[in-house]
Amino acid sequence: MHGRVKVRTTEEEKLRKEKERQEKLKVFKNVMQTIHHKRQQHEYDKELLELTGKVLASNPDIYTLWNIRREILEQIRKNNCDEEQLSKLFNDELNVTEYCLKINPKSYCAWHQREWVLTTRSDPDWKKELDLCNKYLKLDERNFHTWDYRRFVVSQCKPPLQDEFDFTTEKLLDNFSNYSAWHYRSKMLLQLYPDVEGGRPIQDKHHKHELKLVQNAAFTDPDDTSAWFYQRWLLGAVKTVTSLVVCTVTQIKTTVAFSKQVSHNYVQSKTRLFFDNVAINGDWISCNGNDHDCLWILKHNVTINDDIDVKVEYKDEYEESHVIKCLKYKPFTYIGKSDICFQNKYSQPVIEELNEQLEACRQLLLLEPDNKWTLLTTTVFLHCINAKLYHKEAMVNLQILKNLDEQRAGYYNDLISKWNIENQLPLDYEHKNLVFRPTFSDKLTSLPHLQYYNFCEIIDLSDQYLSSNILPSLKYLQHCKILILRNNKLHTLKGFPNIELEKLDIQGNEDISAEELENFTKNHNFIIMFN
Amino acid sequence: MDDDLPTDFQVIVVGTGMVESIVAAACSRIHKNVLHLDSSDHYGGLWASYNFDGLQKFIKEVTSDPKKQVQVYNLIEQWYIEKESPPEEEKKEGEAEDGKTEPPKKIWSQANFASEYRKFNIDMTPKLLFSRGPLVELLISSNIARYAEFRCVTRVLTWLNDRLMPVPCSRADVFATEAVSIVEKRMLMKMLTSIVGYNEEEMDNEFKDWNDKTFKEYLTHKGLTPNLIHYVLFAIAGGTEDMPCLDGVKECKKFLMSLGRYGNTPFLWPMYGSGELPQCFCRLCAVFGGVYCLNRPIDTVATKTVDEGKTVVVIESKSKTLNCDHLVIGINECPKDLVSPEPAETCDISKAVFITNGTIMKSEKEPLTLLRFPPLIEGGGAVTVLEVGPATGSCPKGLFVVYFITNKVTDAETDLKPYAEKIFDMSGGDQTVESEKPKCLWSLFYNVKDTSAAVESAVPCVHVCSGPDAGLDFDRAVHQAEQIFKKICPGEEFLPRAPDPEEIVFEDDVTHGPEFEREQEDEADGDTSKE
Structure with missing residues (x-):
């Protein structure tokens, strides 16, 4: 009987596959040998291009072959000035990478090759690249290779930022467990909506909107960490000014401390110390011997007398001048402290939003008092809204969190240390x-x-x-x-x-x-x- | 021609409904000799899809043949549009070129329906597939899925506060919706997560004390707000006020487990209608040698005992005698005397089909909607509504087909019209007037006898298949088909995977000669090593 259906048995199928594999291996070894031989002979021709392409088509992750392909293309470009032919070669190369990315969408070298082609050729089609990114992100919205490549493409072709921002919205609505999208969004936000007048990183309206959006994500799925990270970033997006917090002059040593690390260049050019209104020259040295530090020592050879008038002047990063007068704490010891404050400063609308969200968190806590994420967020809100007022409540919450979430007890302990110190410091600074x-x-x-x-x-x-x-x-x-x-x-x-x-x-x-x-x-x- | 038909089969299947077709495919797949008959000229029986012309014939048949009214009755067809289109006003060229103004809404007439009749696929038994339900799994495991195409249901709606509301059912929906507060979001997600974790076998589960209470009581106890209860009870569980708790949990779990496989909702809709599905199984049956014969009613069924006590079923059809070991027969084709006992009075089904000139709720892309109406009157049943558009191959562009299904209380029109009037404009007024509700252009109300209860046959070797039920999915049909198959072929696998074309070898392909010899050598080698 002819033409009757007969299905291969699994045993037959296995044998057939093994045979196929052996044959493939033989072919692969042969081709690789030819490739290496040709390269040694400097035969950078289209045949070599074809051979490497064939191997990459089944295994896109052989870096060596991509390198050889670049050598060939460079060589052809040197020898051949026909723009049209060159353009065609580059197009072919893009097709090879696209084919390879279909096999492995997370192939580092295929993405890199694409970037190389685009930056090397004289006639890149960025629109097409952006479309490619859209396509790949539709297939896998979390492929960070594609997001990375997208940022590269966008940096070159500069599409309207609003479009990019809206694109992240679209992707997050599909699936908000997406670090890449949240991250990209944060970058867009700072560029699109900076609060120029108020000097804040983000305009109130948008800051509020983002806080709302991320709160929605966080409460939809509290176990997804990407939303929490974005929320923390949003809460931290406040105007910060570097300040000189304390200046100490004794017969032994003269030091200034800053709220955060500053560069040597900054201290040297923006900070000036005066004894009896005479500027003191000297060299600022980092206490840790680094280029950036929070504590700097002034090496000078002026003798410190008792009852001199000491003051320090500095300019912050907004070029605003500040003067701190030093008081005599004891003979030959002068200390000048600035007004310090650790409270994040939000605008009124944002504070209102935070209060609203705090209220929602409190409601939830009544329903599920043991939910770690709700409790932690409540605590962070308390701290951000008014650290001093809510200090006790925040501390109690952190103690509960230590028990609820033992694996992160160390983190909560450090947070307790930090917030306690921040609470005590302004008081200590008031006393001599x-x-x-x-x-x-x-x-x-x-x-x-x-x-x-x-x-x-x-x-x-x-x-x-x-x-x-x-x-x-x-x-x-x-x-x-x-x-x-x-x-x-x-x-x-x-x-x-x-x-x-x-x-x-x-x-x-x-x-x-x-x-x-x-x-x-x-x-x-x-x-x-x-x- | 009749003479060509062999007379002896292992299995004869009468009727091409869903259950019959699955059994036919399953028997043929394990190489039983199958004959499949249907008294009509088309596949599917009560499970069929009709084009508009076919539907008109069906209506005529039912209304003129009292015998047919046992299955389908109370049939009322109504037009809301003119017989003929008004002569088209000639457009000025300038207007046509102005791309910005939308083209005026088409005015449909009965004549348009008749001329485009082939673009309609109207289902008698519209049903959805759960993405992880038994039918989807069966289609995949048996490899029958390649005969069918599906579309994802794009949204689930409900009727809440006297208007249509989208139901947030997936994680992405809950994140994006503005209809529920963040506290509600957390509560909803918590409830859904707890239901997903429900395990019947586990004795000490969350729901163990809720056996004798309603699902609504449970949801209320959990502190869900009225809106959330509505979503979970009516839209997700598809229940009513008195749904028992465990049923609700099971229905919800089924819904939730099917999320995230294909689209944003848990449902698939077969392209060109549910009537396609029985045909997919028939096709597999035919591929494995099943013989098909439509337009072939049967006259009598009898059994006779042949030698060795074996019983044979003898069928008279068009004065031909057919013999088989097993007869599988649809309830509606089955002679009364074969069914024992007569099925108990059951609740029949009220159905309606509407053709409208727009979707019930505007959306960006063409929607495919499941709407679950809670009972509008106390004690009434819930109504399931399916709206399908041109993209599913159900109707011409510009139209939507909407199905209504509920358990019969009075008659189809009385049961369903109040619901239809909530979402359609049934005034038959000017079609071009823009309004909230789409215009109903045509409607059909009918009752179907519920023959879905499992029926035992009075005769061994005769297996009776149920008719369509009022349920949303095909699960009961699949389950029943498997039971019947197991009775016919005990111990045999139910629809093992059918091979793909590339796995099939034709006898001519098999290599002969040297290949054979070498294998012999190998075997000999193996033998020696053993010794």
Whole structure:
């Protein structure tokens, strides 16, 4: 009987596949050999182009072959000036990459080859590239290779930013679990809607809208982290000004501390110190020896007398001048502090939106008090709206979070340390005191903003939960004489900075070995108390 | 011609409805010798799709033949448009070229319907497929899916606060909707997630104490707002106020599990109508050697015992005697005496079909809609509405076909007209006037006898297939077909995957000679090594 249906058995099918594989392998080895041979002979011709193309068509991720193809194209371009032919060659190359991307849409080298072609040829068709991105993002809206390539294309052809912004909206409506889209959106937002008049990064209207949008995503699926990241970014998008927070002048050392790291160039050109209205010349040196630092030491050779008039002048990044007068804290010691504030400053409409969202969070918490994301967001809102007013509530929430979400207990502990310090710092700055001692009961696990306390002579960090990785940051304590680290969780003294103390108390850190202590005392000439 | 038809078969199937066709395909697939008959000149029986001309014939048949009215009755057809189109006013050339003004709405006449009759595919039994439901899985696993094309249902609507509302059913919908607050979003998503996690076998599940309560009570207990309860109960579970809790949970789970496979909703609609599906199974049956004969009513069915106590079913058809081991017969083709006992009085089905000049709710792209009406009067049944457009091959451009299905209370018109009037303009007024509601151009109300209950046959070796049910999907038909198949062919696989053309070898292709010899050698080698 002829023409009857007969289906291959799985055994037959397996044999047939294996045979096919063997044949393929033989062909592959042969072609690769020919390719290498031709390249060694510098035969950069169309045949080599064809051979490499054939192999790449079934395996797009052989970098070497893409490199060879670029060599060939460069060679042809050098020898041949016929624009039309060249254009055709580049088009063919784009077709090869497109074919390869169909096989592996996440092929680094295929995307790279495409970028190379577009930047190398004289007649790139950017519109077509943008369409290609649309097509690929329709097939997989989370392919970050395509998003990356899209940003490259957009940087070249500069389509209306609004279109790009709307494109991210469209993609997020399809599926908001998309880091690439949220990220791209954040970039667009800053460029499209900066608040030029108010000096804020984003116009109120849009800031509000985005907060609403991301809140929707977050409450639709709280387990999707991409929305939370975007929300945090939005909350952080406030106007920030670098400020000089404290200037300390003693007979030994002159220092200035900034709210965040600034460059040497900035300190040197924007900061001037005056003794009795005479500008002091000198060289600013980073306390950590870096190009960017928060604490700078002025090397000068002016003698510090008692009862001089000390002030410091600086310009912020908006070229606004500030003057800080230093007060005499004790003979030969002058300290000038600025008004400090850690509160994020939002515009009124944004604050209203945040309050509304806080209210929604509170409602939800009543329904599901143990939801980690709701509680964390509530806490972040409290902090952003009025950190001082809601300080206690925020601290209570963070303690609950430590239990709800044990895996991130360290993160919550550090947040507790940070917000406590930020709460205490403005009060400490109001008093004429050269001692720093935490006034809250929560244990410190980290030492944020430590440069703010660089003027203190006594730093009492006893009975905290500090571990050895805070040691390098003690470098900020340039004026400290007595440092108390009693009863902490130090396990080594490795990383202890070179600072000129009179006394160091490290009693009650049981994990430090006797041998290490012995070495440490030998190498330091201040009093060290230990057990 | 009749003489060509063989007389002895293993299985004879009478009727080409959904259940009959699946059984025919399944038997033929495992190489049973199958004859498939239908008394009409088309496939599908009550499951068929008709073009407009075919539908007119069907209506005429039913109204003129009292025998047919056992199955279909209370049939009322009505036109809302003129017989002939008014003579077209000649357009000025300038107007035509002005691309900005939209072309005026077409004025449809009965004559237009008649001339475009072939563009209609109107279903007698319109049904949807759940993306992960048994029929989709069967179509894939059996490889019959390649005979059919589908479109995704684009939206699920409900009737809420006296207007149509889209139901947020997927994650993307919940994110995008502005109809629910963020707190509601969280609650809705939480409820849906908890339902997805429902496992019947697990004794200690969330719903264990809700056995004797209604789904509505459960949703209320969970603190869902009235809007959310409406969405979940009426639109997602497709229920009514008194739906038992566990039924609601199961229906919701079925809906939710089918999300995210093909489109934004859990449903697929067959291109060219539900009537295509029985034909796909018939095609597979024919590919595997099934013999087809339409227009072939049967006269009598009898059984006789032949030697060795084997029973044979004997069928007289057009004065020809056909013998088979098993007879599979649709309930509507089945002689009364074969059915035992007479099926109990069941609730019949009220149906309606409308042809309109626009969609019930405007959308950017052509929509394909499932609308679930909660009962408008207390104690009434819910109404399922399906709206399909030209993209599904159901009607000419500019029109929509809308199906209404509910359980019969009075008669189809009384049961369904109040619902239709909510969403259509049934005044028969000027078609060009822009209004909220689309104009109804044509309508058909009818009742169908519910023959969907499983029926036992009085005679062994005769298997009776149910008619269409009022349900949304094909699940019952698939289930019943599998049961019948198992009775006919115990222990055999139900519709194993049919091979693709490339997997099929024709005897002529098989290589002979040397190939054979080499295999022999290999075998010999193997033998030696064993020794």
